[in-house]
Every structure is written in structure tokens, then in C-alpha cells.
Amino acid sequence: MDQQVTVVIIEDHPVVTEGVASWIRSDPGQRVRLVRAARDLTELRAVPRPPADVVILDLELLGELVTAQIPELVAAGYRVVAFSGHSDPVIVMETLDHGAHAYVSKEEGREHLVEAVLAAAADRPYVTRSQARAILADERPARPTLSEQERQALLLWFQGMSKASVGRRMSISENTVRQYISRARAKYAATGRTAPSKDALLARAIEDGVIKPGEILPYTSFARAAADHPSAGQPSADHPSADHPSEGAPGR
Amino acid sequence: MTVIQPTTMMSGRYQRAFTIAVVVLVAGWHLAGAGGQLLDYRPAYGSFAFQGAMWLVMALAIAAGSVLVLRGALGWRAAWVVALIALAASTAAAAASPAGQMLAVNWAWGSAGWTGVLVLVRRRFAELAWFLAAVALATLGVQVSDGLNRADLAGFLALLAWSTGGQVAVAAGVRALDLAAGQAATAAASEHAAHERAATAEIIRVARHARWLALQESAVPLVAELAAGTADPGDAQVRVRCAVQAARLRRLLAEGDEVAGSLVHELHASADVAERRGVAVEIETAGALPHVPGPARRVITDAAIAILTAARSQARITLAVVAAGIAVSFVADTGAVVALPAAGEGVAIEQQEDDGMLWAEARWTSR
Numbered sequence: 001m002d003q004q005v006t007v008v009i010i011e012d013h014p015v016v017t018e019g020v021a022s023w024i025r026s027d028p029g030q031r032v033r034l035v036r037a038a039r040d041l042t043e044l045r046a047v048p049r050p051p052a053d054v055v056i057l058d059l060e061l062l063g064e065l066v067t068a069q070i071p072e073l074v075a076a077g078y079r080v081v082a083f084s085g086h087s088d089p090v091i092v093m094e095t096l097d098h099g100a101h102a103y104v105s106k107e108e109g110r111e112h113l114v115e116a117v118l119a120a121a122a123d124r125p126y127v128t129r130s131q132a133r134a135i136l137a138d139e140r141p142a143r144p145t146l147s148e149q150e151r152q153a154l155l156l157w158f159q160g161m162s163k164a165s166v167g168r169r170m171s172i173s174e175n176t177v178r179q180y181i182s183r184a185r186a187k188y189a190a191t192g193r194t195a196p197s198k199d200a201l202l203a204r205a206i207e208d209g210v211i212k213p214g215e216i217l218p219y220t221s222f223a224r225a226a227a228d229h230p231s232a233g234q235p236s237a238d239h240p241s242a243d244h245p246s247e248g249a250p251g252r
Numbered sequence: 253m254t255v256i257q258p259t260t261m262m263s264g265r266y267q268r269a270f271t272i273a274v275v276v277l278v279a280g281w282h283l284a285g286a287g288g289q290l291l292d293y294r295p296a297y298g299s300f301a302f303q304g305a306m307w308l309v310m311a312l313a314i315a316a317g318s319v320l321v322l323r324g325a326l327g328w329r330a331a332w333v334v335a336l337i338a339l340a341a342s343t344a345a346a347a348a349s350p351a352g353q354m355l356a357v358n359w360a361w362g363s364a365g366w367t368g369v370l371v372l373v374r375r376r377f378a379e380l381a382w383f384l385a386a387v388a389l390a391t392l393g394v395q396v397s398d399g400l401n402r403a404d405l406a407g408f409l410a411l412l413a414w415s416t417g418g419q420v421a422v423a424a425g426v427r428a429l430d431l432a433a434g435q436a437a438t439a440a441a442s443e444h445a446a447h448e449r450a451a452t453a454e455i456i457r458v459a460r461h462a463r464w465l466a467l468q469e470s471a472v473p474l475v476a477e478l479a480a481g482t483a484d485p486g487d488a489q490v491r492v493r494c495a496v497q498a499a500r501l502r503r504l505l506a507e508g509d510e511v512a513g514s515l516v517h518e519l520h521a522s523a524d525v526a527e528r529r530g531v532a533v534e535i536e537t538a539g540a541l542p543h544v545p546g547p548a549r550r551v552i553t554d555a556a557i558a559i560l561t562a563a564r565s566q567a568r569i570t571l572a573v574v575a576a577g578i579a580v581s582f583v584a585d586t587g588a589v590v591a592l593p594a595a596g597e598g599v600a601i602e603q604q605e606d607d608g609m610l611w612a613e614a615r616w617t618s619r
Contacts, residue, residue: 089538107534136538136572158538159613160568160583165606 004033005121008050011058011083012039016106020056020083020113027114041069049076053121056113059084059095067091070098074197079120083113092134096188099195102126103134123197123204125185132158135184144187153180182210190216266433268322270426274373275318277422278366282307282314289359296350296357303359306345310363313337317371331371335383338367343390351398355407361391365419373423374430380423384416463504471497492561499525499557515544515552515580519569522553526560531567531584533560539573544616547597552580552614554593555601559612562586577617586610 007024011017017037024032035052036043040061043050055078059067065086073080080100084091087105095103101120104112108128119126127135132154135146146154149170156166157177167174186205189198205211290307297303317334320326342364349357368383395404474497477483483490502521516537523533544552559582560567567584577598587608595601595614603612 087536133536133538133570133572137540139539155572155574155579156611158536158572159570159579159581159611161611162606162609165604165609165611168606169604169611 005031005054005118006033006035006052007054007056007117008036008038008044008052008078009034009056009058010038010041010044010061011056012061013058016058020109023110023114032114032117041066041073044073044076044078052078054079054081054101054117056081056083056117057100059086059091065091067094067098070095070100071193071195074099074195077196079123079197081113081116081120083109087130087133089134089137092131093138093140096131096134097192099193099197101197101201102128103131104128105130123200124208125182125189125201125205125210127154127157127181127185129158129160131185132181135188142191144184144191146184146187147180150180150184153177154184157181179210183215186211187216266437267430270429270433271321274370274422274426275321278314278370279318281366282311282363286310286359286363289357293353293357293359296353298348298350302348303345306341306348306360307363309341310338310360310367313341314363314367314370317367321370326371328375331375334371335368338364339383339387339390342387343394346391346394349394354395354398355404355411358391358411361387361411362415365415369419369423373426377423377427380420384419388412388416466500466504470500495525495529495561496557499561503553503557515541515549515578516571518549518553519556519571519580522556523560523567523569526563526567531560531563531565533563533567533569535569535571537571541571541573541578542618544578545597548599548616551593551595551597551599551601552616555612555614556580556582558590558592559584559586559610562588562590562610574615575617576619577615579613579615581611581613583609583611 009017009020011020021034021037024034036050038044044055055073057066057070057073057080059065059082067082070080070082082095082100082103083106084095084103085106086092087107092103101123102116102125104116105128108130112126112128116126116128135154136151136158152170153166156169157163161169163177163181164174167177170177182205186202189201189205202211202216206213286307290303294300313334317326317331320330320334342360345360346354346358364387365384368380368387372380372383392408395408474483474493478485478490483493485491485494499522502524503518516535519535523535527533556569563584563586565585567582570579570581572579572581585608586605588610589603589605590610590612592601592603592612597616598618599614599616601612601614603610605611
């Protein structure tokens, strides 16, 4: 990547911000640049909004869960990577459903945060073990249907194997393992409430050949989502809260 | 889920029997007693049709009251509506009776009182008393307006003693029986609880005995060897055996606590010894885990103990719901494959080693 990915961190504990900054600094490729750190969402709501590709969002700010603010950030054109001490599958699912690109638990930060930020900036799926866990635990009636192979890859990944080991176990290449896991994630982007970030992720997954349009069920929801958000992926000048026509969309 | 206590169930059964007895008594009285009297004095009434209509109104009130009482759906409002209909029918029937013969031909007073017993018997006693008093006063009022001489008053008092006395006696009897049934049921319930305690104590005793036998086989010989000096604590093999036995002891203690999620609890206990050794152990679950029977949990925790004992610095244990069962997996830096206990009890065990990292999975299926 020629250009650095710019990132803002919203985190109420300075020591965590310091830790994230040090992970970003120690990335050998220097692929990410931290442009701002804030303790709450006020700065991101200022006009003009600070330019950044990705927001690393602590889900609990000053004792309050902020998952419901994710659509606002997404509508403003930011890609959101949730970074949280919570690993409850219900919270993980809600975070993704609100349009966050990825979910990284604080235990997984060192290994996964920078990679998740880079994947989000490119609209590519990134599935941490805590996300795999939430998908495996998902029993909502509206959950997408995963193939046996996708489930098995997610299970072995959740269990703690490296993707190379998962590949050996399943007698497939590491690349195919990534493909299965990414496809499962992309299927989730096609369900639940609509969000420009989910559309972007799906469009990129189709472009990358991770998933075929026919594999997304129901495909109609993607088409409708695109119609609802003609400016998908672009920063919006409107007040963001006026831009959620799809709250309470089917599948919730 | 609603759990019906045996006490409630049993005293409920008795109460229902008493209710049925009262219904039969009241209906029998109205049909045979009041109905018979009505037919006997048929020529005496000014309008037999009106008396017949009042008898029917009373019969309907009794039928409605009976249905409500038997269904247990009688609120205070419905009870008093039925009672007041009976009072009105009784008073009307008395008022329409020929003046001099009212007390002799009155079929309705008794029926009204019994209807009151039917619907008010399980309410406060004062309500029934007020109702019976109101019926008696209404009848007396009719008698007074017809003209009251000494003989009439004596007749009224005799009838009052006979009919109202019987009604009060039956109502008091039902209440006493209700009370006795409640006490009997409470006694039966405490006997039931005592049986359950005894059964639980027996299960605990058997489990303790099994644990004691398990210790006899494994930990006791090791302790004996250490005491005799034939096992050297400086020997790495002996230390591994000690670690395994320590983990088993912790698990045995954990098995005593039958808590929800027993398997997770026992895995935590099995991990305890490894954690004291400085191995970072994380345990995560995915999905609502099914209950795994004790023997299968044994196989799984044995595998956990073997792997955790071999782990150098880190281990991850995960439990995930899979089709018809549960997959418990271990990823640990053991450096090599580990000798795992034999599969069985519905548990299949697999392992794979890659670059010093061991992956093992114990999969239990209910089929």
C-alpha cells in the first residue's frame, strides 16, 4: 500500500490508547498512522469532521455502551473497528449488525488490531476469534446459512489454530481457509439492518471473488440496501442521524 | 415453567371434593326439598306460574354458581351477584305467597340460604352471616307486612333455627375440613421432602465413595511412594505424576459441586494446577452448551489434564456446540503429541501437532 491508512481512536482509558499507539508504531511496514485520539465521540461530530479512514472504537466509554452510535459513524463515512473488553457474543453480533467492520477483543488486540484496521480500510472482511465465536453461537432465526466447510473453518479458527493449521486439518490451502471465513463474514453483511459499510464490504467481497451474488441470501436485501444508500461509502454532509431509513429492517 | 407444590395439589384435591359435596347438597335441596314443597302446595299459591318462574330463576342461579365454583372462577363480584339474585327470587316468592300461609308454603327461603352457602362458603364467614341474615330479615319483613301474630313469630323462629342453623353448620364444617386438608397436605409434603433429602444424600454418598475409590487407585500409591522414598520429587517424571494427581484432586472436588455448566466448572478446576505452574490458560465457550453426562465429562477432563500437564506456557480450551453434541478443543504449546486417555462414553478424541503447537479435540455426541 503506497499511502498510510489514517486512524482515529476513541478510548476513555489513556493507557489503552498508549498501547494501541505502540502497536501501530511497531508495525514493520508503518502501514497505519494514528491521526487523533479522543476520549469520547464529540470530536468526531464536529463539522468539518476530522478526516480518517478508520475509527477504532472502544465500545464502552465512561461506563456506557456505545454500540448504538456506530451507525452514525458509519453514515459519516468512517469504517469502524470495535475494540472492546466485552466478548459477549450478543454484543459482538450487535456491533457487526450496526455496521462495524470488525470486532477485536482487548485480549486479541496485539495480534489482530492493526490487521483489522488495514482490512477495514480496504473494505475487506476480518474475522477475529471472538467474532468466530459469536457467529458459531448465533442462534437467531434470521442468521445466514453457513456451509459445513465455512462452519468447520470458523470452529477450528475459534478453537485457536493458526489458519495454516486449519488448512492442514481440513486438507485445503490456507488461502481457501481465509476464503471460507471471509465468506461467512460477508454473509453476515447481507443480513440485518442496512449500512453503507456492509454494502461496501459485500461489494468488495464480490469483486474479490470471495462470494458470488447468488450465495447471498436473501439477495434482495443487498439490492434494497444499495438503493437506500446511494452514497454508500462516501462521507455524508447530512446530519447522520437523519440517515437511517432502515432501522427495524426485516431480519432484526 | 410453573411448578405445582405437592402441598397445594393435595389440599386442592380435598377442597374440590368438599366443593362437589356442597354442590350436590344444594342442588339436591333445591330439586327435592324446595321443588317437592312447591308441587305439594301447588293449589295454595295465587299464581303457581310465578312461583315456578322464581324456582327456575333460583335453579339457574344455583347452576351458574355451581359451574363457577367448580371451575374455581368465582370472584367476589360473581359470588354476590348469584347470592343477590337468590335473595331477590326468595323475597319475591315469599311476597307472592298467600298471606296467612306464607311460612308454611315458603319453599324459597331454604334454597336462597343454600345458594348463599354454595357461593360464599370460602369467603369471609361474616359475608355468609350477613347474607343469611338478609334472607331471614327479608322473609320476616314479608311476614310483618302480612301481619305478625305470636304463632307466626314462633313459626318463623323455628324455621330460622332449622334452615339457617343447618346452613351455618355445613359452612363451618367445610371450613374445618379445608383446614384439616391443608394440614394433612403440609404433613405429606414434608414427608415427600424428607424422602427427597434421603435420596439426594444417597446419591452424594455413592458419588463420594466412587471418588474415594478413584483416589485409592491413583493418588494413594503416589503418596505412599513419596512417603517411602521410592519416588524422588527431584525426578521430572514424578513431578508430572504429582501434577496430574493434583489436578485430579481439584477435579474431584469440583465434581462434588453439581452446578449448571458442570463441564466448564470442572475444566476450570483441571486448569487450576497448570495455572499455578505459570501456564496461561483461557477457557471460552460458544453457544448454549448441552448437558454432558458425568462419565463423558470424566473422559474429557482426563484429556484436559494430560494436555495441560504437558503445556509449557499457554493453553486455550474452547467448548462449542456442534450437531448433537459438544466439541471441547485444546490448543497448547506441548511441543509434541500427548498420550491421551482412551476415547469412550460417546467421546471421540483427535489430535494434530504443528510446529510445537498441539491441537486436540474431544467431541461428545449424544447419539
